[in-house]
Amino acid sequence: MEGLTKAYPGVVANDDVSFEIAPGQVHALLGENGAGKSTLVKMIYGLVKPNSGTMTLRGQPFEPPEPRAARADGVAMVFQHFSLFDALSVAENIALGMENPPPMAELAQRISDVSTEYGLPLSPDMTVGDLSAGERQRVEIIRCLLQNPKLLIMDEPTSVLTPQEVQILFATLRQLSAEGTAILYISHKLEEIRSLCDQATVLRLGKVVGRCDPRQKSAAELAEMMVGSELRPPSRTPAEPGAPKLQVTNLSLPAPSAFGTALRDISFTVHAGEVLGIGGVAGNGQDELLSALSGEAATSGATVRLNGQPISTLGPNARRALAVLAAPEERLGHAAAPNMSLIENALLTGATRQNLTRNGFIDWAATRRFAEQIITRFDVRTPGPGNAARALSGGNLQKFVIGREVLQTPEVLVVNQPTWGVDASAAAAIRQSLLDLAHNGAALVVISQDLDELMEISDRFAALNEGRLSAPRPAQGLSIEEIGLMMGGAHGMEVAHHGTA
The missing domain is CATH 3.40.50.300 (P-loop containing nucleotide triphosphate hydrolases)
Incomplete structure (x- = not known):
């Protein structure tokens, strides 16, 4: 060349x-x-x-x-x-x-x-x-x-x-x-x-x-x-977890399609100020779990609770109003509408919590300001907020999607593959923003196939295998061999009693 x-x-x-x-x-x-x-x-x-x-x-x-x-x-x-x-x-x-x-x-x-x-x-x-x-x-x-x-x-x-x-x-x-x-x-x-x-x-x-x-x-x-500059790894201030924020009890869901994965009897608790890392090979129920927690997939009874109150029957917008936010893995098509501008994409999940509508009308000036705030805070490389989502590189769109949810100050944030396809500098910034959320009292569920990432930011670790979740264990001190066994489904008897620590 x-x-x-x-x-x-x-x-x-x-x-x-x-x-x-x-x-x-x-x-x-x-x-x-x-x-x-x-x-x-x-x-x-x-x-x-x-x-x-x-x-x-x-x-x-x-x-x-x-x-x-x-x-x-x-x-x-x-x-x-x-x-x-x-x-x-x-x-x-x-x-x-x-x-x-x-x-x-x-x-x-x-x-x-x-x-x-x-x-x-x-x-x-x-x-x-x-x-x-x-x-x-x-x-x-x-x-x-x-x-x-x-x-x-x-x-x-x-x-x-x-x-x-x-x-x-x-x-x-x-x-x-x-x-x-x-x-x-x-x-x-x-x-x-x-x-x-x-x-x-x-x-x-x-x-x-x-x-x-x-x-x-x-x-x-x-x-x-x-x-072009020195790279700083994310820093965290260890703190005692607070009260239980998100409680999931015996969550089961049929597979959404012929090629999806059924969720089977999943239970865990995430406390305020805690990061629960969930690992697993792609296709073991990650998308389905995020859908169940975000409200996209309906669950029955009291399988999902926020601060002790059942939210299982609530859809995504009702959960957003309660500060339960999510960022799915598929950024182009699921997390963002490809042909819509970044301003419009900011509105899609930010309308409720950022007060971007008034009396049924969209406040476009406020929506543009929110989009610009995301672009500035998360260093999204784009000519401007009017650009279509599909015009961004994959990593820059990922920064926008994560930034859009983080800046809405969630109480619970569920993210799948938060740094997929982003460079080392942006990955460090995204991980730091997640740790900062936890430090300020949010409960985080981070689903990722990057084990280094999970070990860097998680307080506890669990593994998804064929729609089943292993009992969460403290992340500190876990060996790669133990993690590999958990990802492969060798959970032993722990699966039976679903430790929630």
Whole structure:
């Protein structure tokens, strides 16, 4: 890449970006949210056309007008958000991503052969809706590998994987690298970058600000290169938990869809000033639990109580009025309406608690001020509050969604994947804002697949497995082995008595 520049109204996404990747090299692309990483890889993959600059691939001029052309030239990409159909089989999904798929029996055999060769076991007949997040990612990777790519682009590939699945993925990538495939790797998990990548290019505000061998740098040094300043870890002031705030007793819910997870007899209590961390592999009931706590999914009787009062039958707006707020995992479509502006998205959950309506009319001036407050306090990189949610990078939209709920001073906040896809600096700021809420007396339920995150901010830890919750245990002193066993469902007899500490 030589001098690649791409500008949009109000923002230069990439400004004179140049670097090269050698065959067999695992090259990290680092940068804060909004630094221009996604735009750059979209140009390589033919999704976006640069305003200026040139690319060459194996010595030949490279200007893909569309992804099909990039794939034909040997460029493959595994996106952060999977593009798979739940109701179709693995083989059918892979066939949809191929220009000229072979007969299904032949394709199934090739899938089996490639998955075995690269240590990614996968049955071509399995229905995708029945697969774990890690297995879904294998479908995407094998779809790419069947093209024999010369350059493989991976965008946040480990954000939904267990530690064991990460090791399997890394073994596959090292094998591909040894065979001469160049890999461009985007991740905010800096320890992963250090263990996997042999070269790194750092972007800041669309420009290349540094190059290094990440194996020679600490994670803190890499983070500082990205943000241009020293990174401070979140700090917390230990305090005795207060009175019980949120009580959940014997919560069971049927699966919301054929591919959802039923919740089974879940019980826990969260006290004022406490953070309960809930871990688990994706697809074990995280979304369903958030829906039950936010009021999106109706529950019966007195299964959910706030300050001792039953709130099970209340919907989301009634719970918001009582200061029970939530931030779901799927930011584009669930937490935010893609085509609405940030002002309108601020209104969607803030109307009640921020008094953004009067006598049935929307107070647009107050709503704009609230949106601007979120943007300023949470450093959301956007030309302005009038921008559509879909125009933001994933990490910046995440900052907006979390900020919108935090600034409403909840008594109870339930968040799923609070720092998914955000850079080290923004993740530290989000975690600090959650700890500050708890310090001021809120009760927090933080659902996350990032175990480091949960250990950093949680007072107690529990694990979701197939819709069941292990008994919460003090987070301090828990080993990775114990956490892994809890996530795998080895809860022992503790599940029976649902400790609420």
